[in-house]
Amino acid sequence: MTGNPQLTADGRLRHLLSIEGLPAEILVQILDTARSFVSVTEREVKKVPLLRGRSIFNLFFEPSTRTRTTFEIAAKRLSADVINLNIATSSQTKGETLLDTVANLTAMNADMFVVRHAESGAPHLIARHVGPHIHVVNAGDGRHAHPTQALLDMYTIRHYKGGFDQLRVAIVGDVLHSRVARSEIHALTTLGVPEVRVIGPRTLIPAQVERLGVRVYHDMAQGLRDVDVVMMLRLQNERMDGALLPSAQEYFNHYGLTAAKLALARPDAIVMHPGPMNRGIEIESSVADGAQSVILPQVTFGIAVRMAVMSILAGNQG
Amino acid sequence: MKLLIRNGTAIDPHAGSERRADIAVAQGRIVAVGQAPEGFRADHTLDATGLHVCPGLVDLCARVAGSAGEARAAAAGGVTSAVCPPDTDPPLDEPGLVERLIVSARGFDGPQLHPLGALTQGLAGERLSEMAELRAAGCVGFGQGDAPLRDHRVLQRALQYAATFDLGVWLRPQDRALAAGGVAHDGEVASRLGLPGIPVSAETVAIASILILARETGARVHLCRLSSAEGVALVRAARRDGLAISCDVAAAHVHLTEMDIGYFDARCNLVPPLRAQRDRDALRAGLADGTIDAICSDHIALAADAKEMPFGEAVPGASAVELLLSLVVKWAREAALTLPAALAAVTARPAAAARLAAGSLQPGAPADLCVFDADAWWRVDDAALQSGGKSTPFQGVELPARVRHTLVGGRLVHSAR
Numbered sequence: 001m002t003g004n005p006q007l008t009a010d011g012r013l014r015h016l017l018s019i020e021g022l023p024a025e026i027l028v029q030i031l032d033t034a035r036s037f038v039s040v041t042e043r044e045v046k047k048v049p050l051l052r053g054r055s056i057f058n059l060f061f062e063p064s065t066r067t068r069t070t071f072e073i074a075a076k077r078l079s080a081d082v083i084n085l086n087i088a089t090s091s092q093t094k095g096e097t098l099l100d101t102v103a104n105l106t107a108m109n110a111d112m113f114v115v116r117h118a119e120s121g122a123p124h125l126i127a128r129h130v131g132p133h134i135h136v137v138n139a140g141d142g143r144h145a146h147p148t149q150a151l152l153d154m155y156t157i158r159h160y161k162g163g164f165d166q167l168r169v170a171i172v173g174d175v176l177h178s179r180v181a182r183s184e185i186h187a188l189t190t191l192g193v194p195e196v197r198v199i200g201p202r203t204l205i206p207a208q209v210e211r212l213g214v215r216v217y218h219d220m221a222q223g224l225r226d227v228d229v230v231m232m233l234r235l236q237n238e239r240m241d242g243a244l245l246p247s248a249q250e251y252f253n254h255y256g257l258t259a260a261k262l263a264l265a266r267p268d269a270i271v272m273h274p275g276p277m278n279r280g281i282e283i284e285s286s287v288a289d290g291a292q293s294v295i296l297p298q299v300t301f302g303i304a305v306r307m308a309v310m311s312i313l314a315g316n317q318g
Numbered sequence: 319m320k321l322l323i324r325n326g327t328a329i330d331p332h333a334g335s336e337r338r339a340d341i342a343v344a345q346g347r348i349v350a351v352g353q354a355p356e357g358f359r360a361d362h363t364l365d366a367t368g369l370h371v372c373p374g375l376v377d378l379c380a381r382v383a384g385s386a387g388e389a390r391a392a393a394a395g396g397v398t399s400a401v402c403p404p405d406t407d408p409p410l411d412e413p414g415l416v417e418r419l420i421v422s423a424r425g426f427d428g429p430q431l432h433p434l435g436a437l438t439q440g441l442a443g444e445r446l447s448e449m450a451e452l453r454a455a456g457c458v459g460f461g462q463g464d465a466p467l468r469d470h471r472v473l474q475r476a477l478q479y480a481a482t483f484d485l486g487v488w489l490r491p492q493d494r495a496l497a498a499g500g501v502a503h504d505g506e507v508a509s510r511l512g513l514p515g516i517p518v519s520a521e522t523v524a525i526a527s528i529l530i531l532a533r534e535t536g537a538r539v540h541l542c543r544l545s546s547a548e549g550v551a552l553v554r555a556a557r558r559d560g561l562a563i564s565c566d567v568a569a570a571h572v573h574l575t576e577m578d579i580g581y582f583d584a585r586c587n588l589v590p591p592l593r594a595q596r597d598r599d600a601l602r603a604g605l606a607d608g609t610i611d612a613i614c615s616d617h618i619a620l621a622a623d624a625k626e627m628p629f630g631e632a633v634p635g636a637s638a639v640e641l642l643l644s645l646v647v648k649w650a651r652e653a654a655l656t657l658p659a660a661l662a663a664v665t666a667r668p669a670a671a672a673r674l675a676a677g678s679l680q681p682g683a684p685a686d687l688c689v690f691d692a693d694a695w696w697r698v699d700d701a702a703l704q705s706g707g708k709s710t711p712f713q714g715v716e717l718p719a720r721v722r723h724t725l726v727g728g729r730l731v732h733s734a735r
Contacts, residue, residue, distance in 0.1 A: 005581055020510065099626055119628035120512040121582030142630070143512030182512055206509035207517075 018145040019186035033308035051080035074306035120144035135313040150183035152302040173233030199223035326366025330679040331662035346727040374398025374686035376668040378614040389428020391705035393732035395640040396688035396721040404436040405463025411436035413455035441465040461488035477537035491524035507576040541565035545590035547600030564671040568616035569645040584625040584632035612668035619707030637707030644717035685728035694720040
C-alpha cells in the first residue's frame with residue numbers, strides 16, 4: 001500500500017480520510033471554498049444546486065447527533081439527496097457486515113459516504129473497497145481522525161487570527177483518546193503554525209506524540225503561557241474507570257480551563273471546543289460563554305466547511 | 319530405497335560448513351556427505367547442480383496440524399519438522415488428540431509434526447493438564463498458545479510440575495492487563511493512527527516474572543516470539559547468568575516494523591505487534607549473538623475475510639511457512655552472515671531448543687533435507703501460495719531463495735514445478 005489513499009493520481013482530493021498527508025494547498029482550498037459558503041448560510045434561501053441529483057449516505061456506525069446533523073444540513077444546502085443510516089455496531093457481526101453494507105449501498109448508486117465508526121481506520125477500509133466514482137468522508141473514526149472538525153477549527157482560527165504562521169496553539173486534555181486532537185495537530189503543523197503544544201496528564205498523552213511535531217506540557221499554567229489559541233478537548237466520563245484519572249474534580253483542578261488560567265494566555269487568545277462540552281469538568285462556564293470563546297461560531301463554520309469538502313470531492317471525478 | 323543427491327552445495331549449520339558434496343541417503347537416513355560408502359548403489363539420483371542442500375527447516379511455530387493442505391504448504395517451504403502450538407480446536411490437552419494429529423501427519427506430504435501440549439486443561443489457565451501422559455503421546459513441550467494463565471501461582475506450579483519430569487515449557491511472554499485492548503506497538507505509529515497500544519512493558523514484565531520463576535523452579539523454559547529490544551536484553555542477561563532458557567522470534571519481526579502498518583494495513587496486524595526499528599535491530603543482534611535461538615514462521619492460515627476489517631478488528635497473524643527460508647536468506651544477505659550461520663536459526667538451533675533429532679547433516683541423522691536455489695529471486699504472490707491462508711505482509715515483495723525439493727525421512731514430499 002503505497003501512496004496516499006485519499007488523493008487521485010494527479011494529487012486532487014478523492015476521499016477525505018485524514019488530515020495527515022494532505023498538502024497545505026488542499027487545506028487552504030477547502031478553507032477558501034468554505035468562505036464562499038458562509039455567505040450562503042447567511043442568506044434567506046440557504047441552498048445552492050451544486051450537488052443536485054447526488055446521493056449522500058450518512059453511515060453512522062457509532063451514535064452521533066451533532067456531527068450527523070451538520071453533515072446532513074451541509075448536504076441539503078448543496079441540494080443533495082441525503083440518506084441517514086444509523087447502524088449500531090452491537091447488532092452486527094462487525095467488519096464483514098461493514099463491507100457488505102458498503103457493497104449494498106454502492107448498488108443503490110451512492111455518490112458519497114460520510115462515515116463514522118468506532119474503529120480507527122474503518123473509513124480507509126471502506127475507501128479501498130468502493131468504486132472509482134464514490135467518495136468517502138471520514139466523520140470520525142476511533143481515536144484516529146476527525147478531519148472535518150479540524151478543518152472547521154482551522155477556519156475558525158483563520159477567521160479570528162488572520163493566518164497561521166505567527167501562532168502558538170495549545171491543545172488541552174485527553175489527547176490519547178481524541179481523534180479531534182490528532183487531526184488538529186496535523187492541520188496546524190501542515191498550515192505552518194510554528195508552535196503546537198499539547199497539555200494533559202501523562203495518562204492521557206499518547207506515546208511519542210512529540211514525533212507529530214508538538215511540545216508536551218503536563219503543567220497547564222506553563223503550557224498556556226502566551227498562547228494565541230486554546231483548543232479544549234472533551235473528556236469522556238468513562239475515563240474515570242480505567243485508572244486514567246482519579247476524579248472529574250481533580251481533573252478540573254489541574255486541566256480545566258478557568259478564567260484565571262486563561263489569563264496566562266495572550267490577552268486576545270481565543271478559546272475553542274469541539275463540543276459537546278462538559279461544563280465544570282474541562283471548561284468553566286464563564287469561560288465557555290465568555291468574550292474569548294468562539295465555540296458557537298465554530299458550529300456555524302462547521303456547516304460551511306462540510307459543504308466545501310463535499311462540493312470539492314464531488315467535483316474531483318476520476 | 320537408496321538416493322544420491324548429486325552435485326549440490328551441502329550446508330551443515332551444525333558444523334558451520336558449506337561445501338560441494340554429494341549426499342547419500344539410505345533407509346530414510348543420511349549415510350554419507352561427500353564420498354558415498356563403498357558399494358553404495360543409488361536407486362534414484364537427484365540432480366542438485368547449482369543448488370544448496372541443507373537440513374530441512376525446523377519451524378518452532380507453524381499451525382499446520384490436521385490439514386493436508388497446510389502440510390503441503392510447509393513442505394513447499396522446506397519445513398521438515400513443525401512444532402505446533404496447542405491452541406487447536408479443541409486444545410491439545412488429551413493424549414488421544416495428540417496421537418491422532420501425529421498419525422494423520424504421517425499420511426500427508428508434509429513435515430513431521432511435534433505438537434506442544436496444553437499446559438493447562440482446555441488452556442483455561444487454571445488446572446494442569448496431564449503433562450507426563452501427553453509427553454508419552456508425543457508432545458515435545460507444553461504451552462498456553464496466546465491464552466493467559468490465571469495468575470503467577472498457576473505459572474509457578476506449572477513450572478514446578480514440568481520440572482519434575484524435565485518437560486519444556488513454552489511461553490509467549492505477555493502481561494494480559496498491560497496488553498489489554500491493544501492492537502499495535504505503543505509507539506509513534508499507534509499514536510499517529512489512533513490505534514490502542516501494547517507497551518513494551520507487556521512483554522518485559524512477563525519475561526521478568528517468567529525468568530524469576532524459572533530460576534526458582536529449575537524449569538526448562540522456551541520464550542516464544544520476542545518482539546522488543548528490552549526483552550532481548552533481559553534474556554541475554556539471564557543466559558549470561560547461566561539460566562537454561564531458549565527463545566525464538568517470528569520471521570516477520572526480523573524484517574518489519576510498526577512503520578509497515580502504513581495506512582492501517584491489517585496484514586501487519588500480528589501477535590506480538592511489530593515494534594520500532596530499534597527493536598527490530600535488537601532482535602537481529604540477538605539472533606547474531608545467540609541470545610535468540612531460532613526464527614520461526616508463526617504461520618497461520620486465516621480465512622479470506624479475516625483481514626477485511628478495520629485494523630483493530632482484523633484477525634492477527636499471517637501465512638508465513640512458505641516464506642521462512644527466503645526471509646532467513648534475505649536476513650543473511652542484509653546482515654552479511656554466511657548461509658550456514660543464518661540457516662542455523664531454522665535448523666540446528668531450533669532442533670536443540672526443542673530437543674529434536676533434526677537440523678543436522680551428520681551421517682545417521684534422518685534424511686530431512688531442503689534443496690534450494692539461493693540465487694532465485696521471486697515475488698511473493700499471495701494467490702499463488704499453497705497454504706489456504708493468503709494474507710501476508712510480504713505481498714509483492716521480491717525475496718531471494720526458492721525451495722526446489724523437500725525430503726522427509728528420505729521421501730520426496732515436495733518438488734517445485
